[in-house]
Amino acid sequence: MSDFCQIQDWKLFSGSIRPWVIAGPCSVENRESLISEAFSLKKAGVRVLRGGLWKPRTHPGCFEGVGETGAQWLREAGAAADMHTATEVANARHVEIVLKNGIDAVWIGARTTGNPFLVQEIAEALRGTDTPVFVKNPMVPDPELWSGAIERFARCGLDCICAVHRGFHFYGENLYRNPPFWQIPVELRRRFPGLPLFCDPSHITGRRDLVEDIARQALILGFDGLMIEVHPDPDRALSDAAQQITPEDLAGILGRLKIRKTSTQDAEAAAAIDDLRTGIDRIDAALIDLLAQRMDISASIGLIKERSGMTVLQADRWNNVLERARAMAKEKDLDEDFITEIFTTIHRASMERQLKK
Numbered sequence: 001m002s003d004f005c006q007i008q009d010w011k012l013f014s015g016s017i018r019p020w021v022i023a024g025p026c027s028v029e030n031r032e033s034l035i036s037e038a039f040s041l042k043k044a045g046v047r048v049l050r051g052g053l054w055k056p057r058t059h060p061g062c063f064e065g066v067g068e069t070g071a072q073w074l075r076e077a078g079a080a081a082d083m084h085t086a087t088e089v090a091n092a093r094h095v096e097i098v099l100k101n102g103i104d105a106v107w108i109g110a111r112t113t114g115n116p117f118l119v120q121e122i123a124e125a126l127r128g129t130d131t132p133v134f135v136k137n138p139m140v141p142d143p144e145l146w147s148g149a150i151e152r153f154a155r156c157g158l159d160c161i162c163a164v165h166r167g168f169h170f171y172g173e174n175l176y177r178n179p180p181f182w183q184i185p186v187e188l189r190r191r192f193p194g195l196p197l198f199c200d201p202s203h204i205t206g207r208r209d210l211v212e213d214i215a216r217q218a219l220i221l222g223f224d225g226l227m228i229e230v231h232p233d234p235d236r237a238l239s240d241a242a243q244q245i246t247p248e249d250l251a252g253i254l255g256r257l258k259i260r261k262t263s264t265q266d267a268e269a270a271a272a273i274d275d276l277r278t279g280i281d282r283i284d285a286a287l288i289d290l291l292a293q294r295m296d297i298s299a300s301i302g303l304i305k306e307r308s309g310m311t312v313l314q315a316d317r318w319n320n321v322l323e324r325a326r327a328m329a330k331e332k333d334l335d336e337d338f339i340t341e342i343f344t345t346i347h348r349a350s351m352e353r354q355l356k357k
């Protein structure tokens with residue numbers, strides 16, 4: 001599936017330049033502040049206004065959005081500031097309201113992407129329209145669920161599809177509200193190279209002071225655009241107060257962000273990269289060769305263990321291997337967690353080889 005419509009051809013972003021930006025409040029709260037915010041965002045260079053009408057909240061009793069009433073406000077704010085509009089839909093009834101009120105684009109929230117029944121229902125409700133669909137990643141770091149949702153929209157004939165990386169649920173201490181686990185959007189891009197990809201640094205960080213850094217990292221990686229939560233008075237926002245920034249903050253951030261291209265016209269730079277890549281390719285070949293040798297030795301050890309009735313797992317030995325690898329990594333200034341991850345994988349494969357008859 002490679003025939004996704006390129007974002008520069010989307011009507012939604014006509015007249016704007018990279019990075020393509022969708023910005024606006026987490027939740028639509030009232031008509032007046034939304035209209036005045038739309039003008040501030042337009043001034044900051046934003047062409048697509050976002051606002052959540054139905055908010056999926058973890059606990060009941062929290063503000064759950066103004067619902068259908070706000071759809072008209074969103075449309076009015078867009079028309080007043082000459083911007084396009086987007087909101088979240090989580091079922092077919094939401095889609096019906098969005099279409100009836102002339103809202104231009106929809107996004108699928110993280111909690112919905114993980115539910116194939118709802119994704120299918122929404123995709124069918126959108127069939128036959130040219131509504132742009134932004135598909136946030138599911139809460140769990142699973143590229144299958146994310147790509148499955150994208151395929152459902154594509155199969156219903158929608159061409160303007162964009163993936164939005166908003167980080168993943170993580171149980172435990174973390175700097176981020178939803179850590180980015182960049183390898184997941186990277187895997188999505190490997191599967192669908194032509195699929196536009198946005199980053200939502202607001203939901204990744206959960207903290208306004210970190211939004212710019214994640215936005216910068218996303219653009220350096222090659223993301224096409226950003227979805228950012230902006231509120232005129234963030235501390236008083238009815239949802240996601242800690243992560244929203246002001247329109248002025250956004251203008252500052254957009255002014256500082258730099259865009260990179262996927263390739264270079266500079267022949268000297270291109271040649272230098274090619275040269276260095278030859279070195280990488282040589283090392284990769286040597287690594288594979290060494291790993292094959294290591295696995296052969298491991299298989300021989302496995303046979304001896306079997307003959308002499310020893311268990312495959314030798315916890316002390318494994319501990320020593322890991323400790324030694326971590327110490328060597330430290331000496332070479334390599335990240336110890338990175339090396340732990342690699343050795344854990346190698347050790348798993350090695351045990352699997354010894355378990356095979």
Ligand code: PEP
Nearest residue numbers: 026109110111136166203
């Ligand atoms: C949102 O964009 O306001 C939202 C609820 O996003 P997510 O589904 O990423 O949590």
Ligand code: MN
Nearest residue numbers: 026229239240
């Ligand atoms: Mn939000």
